[in-house]
Amino acid sequence: MNIKDYMISLGQQAKVAGRELSRADSGKKNAALLAIAEQLASQADYLAKENAKDIQAGKEKGLDPALIDRLELTPARIQAMIDGLQEVAALPDPIGAISNLNYRPSGIQVGQMRVPLGVIGIIYESRPNVTVDAAALCLKSGNACILRGGSESIHSNQAIARCIEQGLTVAGLPVESVQVVATTDREAVGELITLSAYVDVIVPRGGKSLIARISKEATIPVIKHLDGICHVYIDATADIEKAINIAVNAKTHRYGVCNAMETLLVAESIAMQVLPELAKKYKTAGVELRGCLKTCSIMPDCIRAAEEDWATEYLAPILSIKIVADIDEAMMHISEFSSGHTESIITENYTLARRFLREVDSSSVMINASTRFADGFEYGLGAEIGISTDKLHARGPVGLEGLTSLKYIVLGDGHIRQ
Amino acid sequence: MNIKDYMISLGQQAKVAGRELSRADSGKKNAALLAIAEQLASQADYLAKENAKDIQAGKEKGLDPALIDRLELTPARIQAMIDGLQEVAALPDPIGAISNLNYRPSGIQVGQMRVPLGVIGIIYESRPNVTVDAAALCLKSGNACILRGGSESIHSNQAIARCIEQGLTVAGLPVESVQVVATTDREAVGELITLSAYVDVIVPRGGKSLIARISKEATIPVIKHLDGICHVYIDATADIEKAINIAVNAKTHRYGVCNAMETLLVAESIAMQVLPELAKKYKTAGVELRGCLKTCSIMPDCIRAAEEDWATEYLAPILSIKIVADIDEAMMHISEFSSGHTESIITENYTLARRFLREVDSSSVMINASTRFADGFEYGLGAEIGISTDKLHARGPVGLEGLTSLKYIVLGDGHIRQ
Numbered sequence: 001m002n003i004k005d006y007m008i009s010l011g012q013q014a015k016v017a018g019r020e021l022s023r024a025d026s027g028k029k030n031a032a033l034l035a036i037a038e039q040l041a042s043q044a045d046y047l048a049k050e051n052a053k054d055i056q057a058g059k060e061k062g063l064d065p066a067l068i069d070r071l072e073l074t075p076a077r078i079q080a081m082i083d084g085l086q087e088v089a090a091l092p093d094p095i096g097a098i099s100n101l102n103y104r105p106s107g108i109q110v111g112q113m114r115v116p117l118g119v120i121g122i123i124y125e126s127r128p129n130v131t132v133d134a135a136a137l138c139l140k141s142g143n144a145c146i147l148r149g150g151s152e153s154i155h156s157n158q159a160i161a162r163c164i165e166q167g168l169t170v171a172g173l174p175v176e177s178v179q180v181v182a183t184t185d186r187e188a189v190g191e192l193i194t195l196s197a198y199v200d201v202i203v204p205r206g207g208k209s210l211i212a213r214i215s216k217e218a219t220i221p222v223i224k225h226l227d228g229i230c231h232v233y234i235d236a237t238a239d240i241e242k243a244i245n246i247a248v249n250a251k252t253h254r255y256g257v258c259n260a261m262e263t264l265l266v267a268e269s270i271a272m273q274v275l276p277e278l279a280k281k282y283k284t285a286g287v288e289l290r291g292c293l294k295t296c297s298i299m300p301d302c303i304r305a306a307e308e309d310w311a312t313e314y315l316a317p318i319l320s321i322k323i324v325a326d327i328d329e330a331m332m333h334i335s336e337f338s339s340g341h342t343e344s345i346i347t348e349n350y351t352l353a354r355r356f357l358r359e360v361d362s363s364s365v366m367i368n369a370s371t372r373f374a375d376g377f378e379y380g381l382g383a384e385i386g387i388s389t390d391k392l393h394a395r396g397p398v399g400l401e402g403l404t405s406l407k408y409i410v411l412g413d414g415h416i417r418q
Numbered sequence: 419m420n421i422k423d424y425m426i427s428l429g430q431q432a433k434v435a436g437r438e439l440s441r442a443d444s445g446k447k448n449a450a451l452l453a454i455a456e457q458l459a460s461q462a463d464y465l466a467k468e469n470a471k472d473i474q475a476g477k478e479k480g481l482d483p484a485l486i487d488r489l490e491l492t493p494a495r496i497q498a499m500i501d502g503l504q505e506v507a508a509l510p511d512p513i514g515a516i517s518n519l520n521y522r523p524s525g526i527q528v529g530q531m532r533v534p535l536g537v538i539g540i541i542y543e544s545r546p547n548v549t550v551d552a553a554a555l556c557l558k559s560g561n562a563c564i565l566r567g568g569s570e571s572i573h574s575n576q577a578i579a580r581c582i583e584q585g586l587t588v589a590g591l592p593v594e595s596v597q598v599v600a601t602t603d604r605e606a607v608g609e610l611i612t613l614s615a616y617v618d619v620i621v622p623r624g625g626k627s628l629i630a631r632i633s634k635e636a637t638i639p640v641i642k643h644l645d646g647i648c649h650v651y652i653d654a655t656a657d658i659e660k661a662i663n664i665a666v667n668a669k670t671h672r673y674g675v676c677n678a679m680e681t682l683l684v685a686e687s688i689a690m691q692v693l694p695e696l697a698k699k700y701k702t703a704g705v706e707l708r709g710c711l712k713t714c715s716i717m718p719d720c721i722r723a724a725e726e727d728w729a730t731e732y733l734a735p736i737l738s739i740k741i742v743a744d745i746d747e748a749m750m751h752i753s754e755f756s757s758g759h760t761e762s763i764i765t766e767n768y769t770l771a772r773r774f775l776r777e778v779d780s781s782s783v784m785i786n787a788s789t790r791f792a793d794g795f796e797y798g799l800g801a802e803i804g805i806s807t808d809k810l811h812a813r814g815p816v817g818l819e820g821l822t823s824l825k826y827i828v829l830g831d832g833h834i835r836q
Contacts, residue, residue, distance in 0.1 A: 019753065023777055096776060102798070108787050110797045115779065117809050200809055221639075221810045242832030249834035335437070344828075357827055358514060359441055361533065369526050369830025378835070379528045379826060380520070391535050391618055392639045393811040396826040408797065408814040409775055410762075412787025414660030416667035417796070 003183065007191035010146050010179050011198030014119040017176035018144035022116045026093035028171055029139055036167030037085040040132070043163055044078055050159035051128065058152050070127050071153055081132040084383070088136040091382040094400050095142045098409065106418075109411040114404050116142035118200040121192045122385075123214060125206040126150030131160045134205070135178045137385050141403040144177050146199065148192055150206075151184035158182060193218035201403075205386055208313075223394055223402065225387045227313045227339035228258030230371040233330040233356070234274055236267040237349040242368055243274050244281070246346055249370040252285045256315045258387060259342050259364075259374040263310060263320045265330045268294070271323050275299050282319065291321040310337045327352050331359055338362055340389045342374040363389055363396035421601065425609035428564050428597050429616030432537040435594035436562035440534045444511035446589055447558055454585030455503040458550070461581055462496055468577035469546065476570050488545050489571055499550040499578075502801070506554040509800040512818050513560045516827065524836070527829040532822050534560035536618040539610045540803075541632060543624040544568030549578045552623070553596045555803050559821040562595050564617065566610055568624075569602035576600060611636035619821075623804055626731075641812055641820065643805045645731045645757035646676030648789040651748040651774075652692055654685040655767040660786055661692050662699070664764055667788040670703045674733045676805060677760050677782075677792040681728060681738045683748045686712070689741050693717050700737065709739040728755045745770050749777055756780055758807045760792040781807055781814035 001009070021029075040047065051073040058068050094114050101111030120143045124130045131147055138145035149157045161180035168175050181188050193202050193214055202222045204214040215222050232250050234243045250261035266274060271294070279299040282289060289295075290305035302321065309320040310333070324330045327345070334343050344366035345356040353367045364374040374397065376384025381399030388394045394402035419427070439447075458465065469491040476486050512532050519529030538561045542548045549565055556563035567575045579598035586593050599606050611620050611632055620640045622632040633640050650668050652661045668679035684692060689712070697717040700707060707713075708723035720739065727738040728751070742748045745763070752761050762784035763774040771785045782792040792815065794802025799817025806812045812820035 019777075019779075022779070104796065104798055106791070106796060108791055108796070113775070113783075118779070221808075239832065245832060245834050253835050357531070359437075361437075361440070361536070362825065364826040364828060365531075366828040367830060369828045369833045370835050372835035373524070373526055373528075373828055373830075373833070374826070378522065378524060378526070380522055390639075391823045395823050405809045405813050407780065408782040408792070410782060410784040410787045410791055412785060412791075414657065414663060415787045415791070416663050417671050417788050417790035 003185050003187040004191055006183065007188055007195060008198075010181065011119070011195045013176035014144040014146055014179060015198045017174040018116065018119050020174050021139070021144055021177050022095070022118075022142045024142065024173060028173060029093065029142070030089040032139060032168050032171035032173050033085045033089040033136055035170040036132070036135075036164050037082045039163035039166045040078060040082050040085075040160070044075065047073055047078060047156070047159050047163070050155040053155040054153050063152065067126060067152070071156070073128055073156055077129055081129050084133055085136050088140050088383055091140060091400065093140065094404050101409075106415060107412070108415050111409050112406040113409050114401075115407050117403055117405055118143060119198055120145045120403060121148070121195070121199045121202045121220070122146070123148045123189055123192065123202065123204045123206070123210070124150065125210065126152040128153045128156035128160060130205060131157050131180060132164070133383070134203075134385065135164055137383055137400060137403060139177060141400045143403055146179050146181065146192060148181040148189055154184050189214075190217065193220060196220050203385055221393070223386065223388055223390070223398060225258065225389050227389070228260070228341040228387070229262050229311065229313050229337060229339040230259060230342040231263050231265055231334050231338055232261045232344045232346065232371060233265040233327070233334070234267060234270060235327055235345060235347040235349065235352055236269045237352060238270060238274075238346040239348055240273055243346040244277055246344065246368070246370050247274070247278055248281050248285070250344070250372055251282070251287060251319050252317070253370070253372050255317050257372075259371050260315070261319070261371050262312065262314055263322065263337065265322050265324050265333060267330070268323050268325055271295075271298055275321070286317050288318045289321060290318065292323055294323040295321045313339070327356065331356070334360060334362075341387065342366065342371045344369055344371050363387065421603050421605040422609055424601065425606055425613060426616075428599065429537070429613045431594035432562040432564055432597060433616045435592040436534065436537050438592050439557070439562055439595050440513070440536075440560045442560065442591060446591060447511065447560070448507040450557060450586050450589035450591050451503045451507040451554055453588040454550070454553070454582050455500045457581035457584045458496060458500050458503075458578070462493065465491055465496060465574070465577050465581070468573040471573040472571050481570065485544060485570070489574070491546055491574055495547055499547050502551055503554050506558050506801055509558060509818060511558065512822050519827075524833060525830070526833050529827050530824040531827050533825050535821055535823055536561060537616055538563045538821060539566070539613070539617045539620045539638070540564070541566045541607055541610065541620065541622045541624070541628070542568065543628065544570040546571045546574035546578060548623060549575050549598060550582070551801070552803065553582055555801055555818060555821060557595060559818045561821055564597050564599065564610060566599040566607055572602050607632070608635065611638060614638050621803055639811070641804065641806055641808070641816060643676065643807050645807070646678070646759040646805070647680050647729065647731050647755060647757040648677060648760040648792075649681045649683055649752050649756060650679045650762045650764065650789060651683040651745070651752070652685060652688060653745055653763060653765040653767065653770055654687045655770060656688060656764040657766055658691055661764040662695055664762065664786070664788045665692070665696055666699050666703070668762070668790055669700070669705060669737050670735070671788070671790045673735050675790070677789050678733070679737070679789050680730065680732055681740065681755065683740050683742050683751060685748070686741050686743055689713075689716055693739070704735050706736045707739060708736065710741055712741040713739045731757070745774065749774070752778060752780075759805065760784065760789045762787055762789050781805065
């Protein structure tokens, strides 16, 4: 079978399985999640053996050690997958929930029911744990899924797929509910993102270039997350201690994450009170500073930022810093350079806090909190399939609800339109 | 200025105006809506004069009389636009509403705030009243808009644009909040649907071919509505009187609308009780019947339906009818041929009603009610910008909320991530 026909057959099977899954009750879906967890636990040796093939092949191909590391299924990582399945099983089932069911003047009752999207295509890089995480979220939200992981993890993913299949069988759900693409041919990705007859949404997980390419070529809606150029603005009315703690945490807690601060904006009148202290802390942490002229005059180790620094997601121990006149200049800068991910203001002023909250147009807007909180688990979603910087459909951390939709329901008693 | 530069300038101005509009309080937005209504009322003569130019040009071009009729701004239609503005002013303002604001274990409070999408591009055919309706919904939901009406209505639309501009000025809102494209050049549409730097969503309103073309070519998300192939299924457990009333109403109340029934499905065991009576009623109404073999044996004036009848949105006094074994065959047919708009079951059986509600995957699913109820006003949205048959973002009738998005807000007190 050629790749095109193979992907079409996956799409057709997913659509049929999705219809059955959309009707499955919570108990059955949870039983499947727990059965998959059991399979992973009992087949740990098999997983390790298959994973070793990927590691071996990766080493032979001369893959970057960081990539090899991500590829590895250690016992701790297998346990994390098992824990993840159990956590998703414990989450409330969003499907079927009816809201706003009210009588209308005509006598009909109108409400909305939460329903699955149908079939979700997920494309990700070579982290085998994503196979389980993504499958769990799709299953729980009643969606069939087609998973396409990085080619370097093909043996690991196929082994995981076998565990998932066995778990689904035990629970009596169609095995086509979760299908892991069995070919490493890149053409499969191109087919998947244009299978508009069968796939309802594409979720790419991985680096910026992967996501940009998929968004450009897909003919199916994409829930995407591109840059995270996050800002913290320290207003003149900030509490100094909170400001310093948050500016340090937002940058140094983890560097390679999308919710790390990339640019610090500081009100001119408070700069002398916070920047020298921050200079020390960033120096200790090994953070390179790139600032505007005024910043550099206050922070000795700071080099001059170029214009493109304001538009750069470093994902590294580098920080750009700009001194601004006030909240208006700060919000102007954010509006120009932010990627719409997460921004935080540090202030004790009620009116400025309210203004920032209302006027900043990002998926997460914070007051006196570290941007690092922008995360599905921290927000209480229980799990996260990604963080959307789009405005339509899902915005910000995307949990189970982001994989669902609302349909209208109408209850009548023979009502006709007058 | 060439068309490309002209459209870019509209986009840039809309983006700036949108930022101001997103912060405008409800009072100011309502004042603008009422001021526009006053302008329309006081400039009725001017509107009539400009409209006459379009009518004259349309007649000279030999436009279809139905199109000329739609183009006309009668005093009653001007009054309807004024009423519409007053109704939108009276609707609750969705913007800024905060929901689900709860404390998390970390101590932060996390909630969601409803915010405008930003800039909305609306493309429609030659009905000048859409200019006012669309502007009103966008204004109220805090979105700037760029409106591109059919070229045959250019004078009418520009006259309405002047009234809107004057109303915005009176209320102190930026006049670029609502911009009506001043050229009839078709290139303007192509530019508008690819202005991804400035426009957040495109809403096409009009015929299927217009919408299909725009969806295909747009590089911006489109809130779209294609076919309305709506089904009514009369189950064996139906109340005969309800079944007949609804089957007549869903087909004959209005023909050219997307929520009219196009296919009637009837359980075999009740067919003899409903179809002869329906045959009489449809004959009186002048509805042409196209049925399956069994249907034709019961309904004398019925001709045999071809396979493509099941996939056709007639928008005309034509109805396809199929006799099915039971709810499963009915739902199978719906799943194959429905456009996902609206389906209704007629039944007195509790279990079948619940199954149909849960299992049918359409934007509106009804029990014992006419499909004609699938409408923003009937659902209590107050107004409607269209009916979405997409699954992502807005599904079903799209009111003010469909033109908004939710951003996360986080309130802390110096919280950092541990």
